[in-house]
Amino acid sequence: MELSRRKLLAMGASSIALMSLGTLPAFASKADDEIAKFTGGAELGEGALELTAPEIAENGNTVPIEISAPGAVSVTVLADGNPVPNVATFNFGKLNASRSASTRIRLSKTQNVIAIAKMEDGSFQMAKANVKVTIGGCGG
Amino acid sequence: MGMKAITFVSALVFASSAYAQDSNQLNVEGEIYASTVAAPSHMENVDTLYSGWHFRSGETQALQLDDFDNPGMVFIDQGIDLFGKVDGSEGKSCESCHENVEDFAGLRTALPRVENGELVAMEDLVNECRTERMGADAWKWSSTNMTAMTGLIGFQSRGMPMSVKIDGDATKFWEKGKELYYTRVGQLDMACSNCHEDNYGVMIRADHLSQGQINGFPTYRLKNAKLNSVHARFKGCMSNIRATPFKEGGNEFKALELYIASRGQGLAVETPSVRN
Amino acid sequence: MASGVKPRVKVPKKASAGDVITIKTLISHKMESGQRKDGDGNVIPRSIINRFVADFNGENVIDVTLEPAISTNPYFQFDAMVPESGEFHFTWYDDDGDVYETKKKITVS
Numbered sequence: 343m344e345l346s347r348r349k350l351l352a353m354g355a356s357s358i359a360l361m362s363l364g365t366l367p368a369f370a371s372k373a374d375d376e377i378a379k380f381t382g383g384a385e386l387g388e389g390a391l392e393l394t395a396p397e398i399a400e401n402g403n404t405v406p407i408e409i410s411a412p413g414a415v416s417v418t419v420l421a422d423g424n425p426v427p428n429v430a431t432f433n434f435g436k437l438n439a440s441r442s443a444s445t446r447i448r449l450s451k452t453q454n455v456i457a458i459a460k461m462e463d464g465s466f467q468m469a470k471a472n473v474k475v476t477i478g479g480c481g482g
Numbered sequence: 483m484g485m486k487a488i489t490f491v492s493a494l495v496f497a498s499s500a501y502a503q504d505s506n507q508l509n510v511e512g513e514i515y516a517s518t519v520a521a522p523s524h525m526e527n528v529d530t531l532y533s534g535w536h537f538r539s540g541e542t543q544a545l546q547l548d549d550f551d552n553p554g555m556v557f558i559d560q561g562i563d564l565f566g567k568v569d570g571s572e573g574k575s576c577e578s579c580h581e582n583v584e585d586f587a588g589l590r591t592a593l594p595r596v597e598n599g600e601l602v603a604m605e606d607l608v609n610e611c612r613t614e615r616m617g618a619d620a621w622k623w624s625s626t627n628m629t630a631m632t633g634l635i636g637f638q639s640r641g642m643p644m645s646v647k648i649d650g651d652a653t654k655f656w657e658k659g660k661e662l663y664y665t666r667v668g669q670l671d672m673a674c675s676n677c678h679e680d681n682y683g684v685m686i687r688a689d690h691l692s693q694g695q696i697n698g699f700p701t702y703r704l705k706n707a708k709l710n711s712v713h714a715r716f717k718g719c720m721s722n723i724r725a726t727p728f729k730e731g732g733n734e735f736k737a738l739e740l741y742i743a744s745r746g747q748g749l750a751v752e753t754p755s756v757r758n
Numbered sequence: 759m760a761s762g763v764k765p766r767v768k769v770p771k772k773a774s775a776g777d778v779i780t781i782k783t784l785i786s787h788k789m790e791s792g793q794r795k796d797g798d799g800n801v802i803p804r805s806i807i808n809r810f811v812a813d814f815n816g817e818n819v820i821d822v823t824l825e826p827a828i829s830t831n832p833y834f835q836f837d838a839m840v841p842e843s844g845e846f847h848f849t850w851y852d853d854d855g856d857v858y859e860t861k862k863k864i865t866v867s
Contacts, residue, residue, distance in 0.1 A: 396539065396540075396541045398539065398688075399539075399541070400538065400539045400541070400542050400689075400704065400758035401542075401703075401704035401705050401758045403704050403705060403706075403707060403829060403830070404545075404553070404704040404707070404829045404830075405541075405829075406541050406544075421827055424827055425793055426793075426825060426826060426827065428825040428827065429825055429827040429828065430822055430823060430824050430825060430827075430828055431822065431823040432820060432821075432822050433818075433820070433821040433822070433823075434819075434820055435813075435817060435818030435819045435820060435821065436817060436818070437814050437817050437818070437819045437838050437839050437840075437841075438819050438820050438836060438837060438838060438839075439778050439837060439838075439839045440778065440837045442836065442837060443820060443822070443834060443835065443836040444833075444834070444835040444836070445822075445828060445829075445832070445833055445834050445835075446828070446829040446832075446833050447827050447828060447829060448791070448826075448827045448828070448829055449827075476687075476688030476689065550766070550768045550782050550784070551782070551833075553784075553830075553831055553833075556764070556766075556784070556786045556831055559764065559766075559786075560762065560786075707829070707830040707831070
């Protein structure tokens with residue numbers, strides 16, 4: 343099979359277009375419940391919490407994520423498309439200066455990863471990232 | 483196709499990755515491995531060999547660059563424990579005869595090889611030690627213990643170029659492997675070559691097809707979170723094309739392993755590599 | 759006790775006072791999610807590491823609650839500020855009641 347550079351470029355361009363078109367689906371209610379439990383329904387700010395996750399995960403079994411929230415006392419991570427949305431809660435001690443951590447998580451399908459930080463002043467911050475979980479070439 | 487497609491594919495991967503490396507080099511713990519080399523002369527349709535590492539996303543690639551981050555190392559540690567563990571009626575461990583596992587440096591690069599007219603893979607050598615010298619039961623070809631042991635032994639050759647013997651008494655096995663590589667099988671009527679020679683670098687659904695190199699085996703796969711043997715991977719491929727797989731450890735897969743190893747001559751051993 | 763559980767940690771041996779160092783930890787554990795079924799269709803019961811704690815000289819660095827969505831062989835990377843020489847103490851808590859511990863000394867000059 344001959345595949346020209348042009349064809350490949352076209353394929354790449356169309357997949358990028360698809361990625362940017364993808365609107366974030368509404369939160370699953372289970373994830374909403376967990377957010378409410380963590381925040382007590384408080385308002386969620388944005389900007390002070392950074393969540394790093396791949397746009398596309400080659401396999402949902404091992405998806406690297408990083409959270410970073412200077413000034414946070416704790417950060418909870420949720421995955422709104424998993425059977426159980428809770429992923430982990432990081433409570434930071436005084437010696438964790440940067441209030442950041444990385445781990446590897448499981449995502450059952452394409453979905454939003456949501457991080458909520460509780461800040462030292464009692465306010466809350468939110469960050470989210472849509473992660474596309476791909477299916478291997480031969481369904482494997 | 484070939485060079486251009488690969489370069490492009492990796493450029494796309496890197497552009498979209500938060501973990502992008504400065505360059506498209508396989509740099510493990512500060513050592514640069516031969517992951518792109520000229521194809522050996524026996525390969526008529528391929529000019530350049532690419533490690534499967536090049537076809538993976540930046541996040542997956544990153545897992546192989548640091549030994550602490552590499553989840554395959556957990557199993558290498560298990561291999562170290564097994565290496566020193568007494569098993570069988572003779573009261574021996576691997577260590578009783580092979581004092582330093584480091585002495586196995588280079589072995590991975592030369593397997594499978596012909597011994598007494600038979601083609602033998604590393605798993606055969608391990609089981610021969612177990613049954614003949616330790617008085618222990620043979621391990622199943624792709625069992626956790628076996629892949630931990632072949633992982634540990636293969637790891638001693640990490641960075642060394644693949645260099646299997648394909649002439650002399652190996653010729654007939656190599657030719658049989660080559661025939662299998664190009665023979666279409668299964669309901670999808672596909673040969674190894676259809677994906678891994680004609681279409682590497684191309685997407686198959688959401689996945690990049692690689693050249694199907696085996697220089698990183700046993701390989702840790704994100705899919706099943708364990709080390710995978712070469713034959714288990716062959717079996718997976720055959721099932722995927724709806725063919726009846728050959729037996730793990732059987733003559734067909736050993737011949738195919740020799741042939742595919744020879745299609746990776748010069749690529750550095752990456753054991754334990756990390757793939758999706 | 760879950761089989762084959764082995765903690766691994768990577769901590770620099772030396773640092774300067776007040777340095778922020780990077781710590782990596784990994785524990786080999788299957789992290790059975792409780793979502794999978796066996797060949798007979800029965801749910802395989804959940805069996806995970808549910809908490810990880812890192813302390814330095816008795817002061818907490820990080821305390822993580824893990825859910826089944828954490829991958830097999832839980833991995834964490836985080837920073838720690840080291841004011842003086844001392845010892846890191848890492849603890850993992852298993853659903854089955856087991857506790858796994860490891861310690862690492864660091865010299866601060």
